[in-house]
């Protein structure tokens with residue numbers, strides 16, 4: 001048995017949970033008030049047999065991996081028109097920090 | 110030293126905490142927003158010497174073990190009278206998922 | 219790699235986080251609803267290479283160590299004047315409970 005602790009962005013957490021459930025993983029979400037210093041993160045605890053750790057990691061990676069995303073420019077209403085960028089900008093979203101912890105004993109009562 | 114991580118139902122958490130305190134365990138409750146996919150769960154972290162792990166597990170089990178419970182029928186006011194069940198129904202409540210984690214170092218500052 | 223789990227008082231958590239960041243540690247704060255039975259605690263998870271564990275412990279200790287503090291007396295308005303203590307009283311504040319957990323695998327996606 002292993003306990004996987006994964007810190008992911010809030011925006012990725014719903015699809016991660018859904019994908020985990022589809023593959024019969026059991027996960028607990030912890031309310032996280034600051035995820036490795038970036039706001040808006042969620043911590044998942046996933047208990048799994050050793051043989052399925054790689055599958056869980058694959059699911060976390062495909063749902064949460066850091067990637068570039070184009071963001072539409074925000075209209076400068078009420079802002080400074082001089083700093084207005086009139087084209088989409090690339091930002092990095094997603095990313096996951098994952099710890100696989102050894103487990104001495106596991107019980108389900 | 111071991112760190113016990115126990116995910117239990119909200120409805121069992123107050124009596125579990127009280128029983129742990131009565132037996133001199135120190136516990137931290139984490140706000141959990143989804144407990145192994147069932148809503149309304151709470152995660153306890155309990156740090157304890159190895160020799161007392163079994164006592165902690167016994168306390169978790171006796172307060173949280175899954176059991177059948179009869180639930181009084183809800184009156185069908187405003188609902189569909191056709192689906193009204195006029196006798197108590199049995200539902201499963203409780204249950205706990207427990208991980209005992211090894212600890213390399215422990216400090217109290 | 220190690221995962222440090224530190225339960226500290228809320229009042230120490232901002233300066234702890236700031237000191238950790240200044241020294242390039244990455245930390246996640248978990249919303250804790252009861253910290254080893256005292257209210258108002260925060261749980262930090264800090265992932266770090268083994269070689270930097272002592273530095274992280276030093277930072278936790280210097281920001282959170284239990285210490286005496288003088289608290290100004292509260293004016294007995296609306297209270298019982300007989301129990302009014304007209305001089306500062308010493309109370310213990312701070313303190314940290316810290317677990318260093320072994321990590322089998324670590325990933326950043």
Ligand code: NI
Pocket residue numbers: 023
């Ligand atoms: Ni699949």
Ligand code: NI
Pocket residue numbers: 132
């Ligand atoms: Ni007893």
Ligand code: NI
Pocket residue numbers: 241
């Ligand atoms: Ni320094």
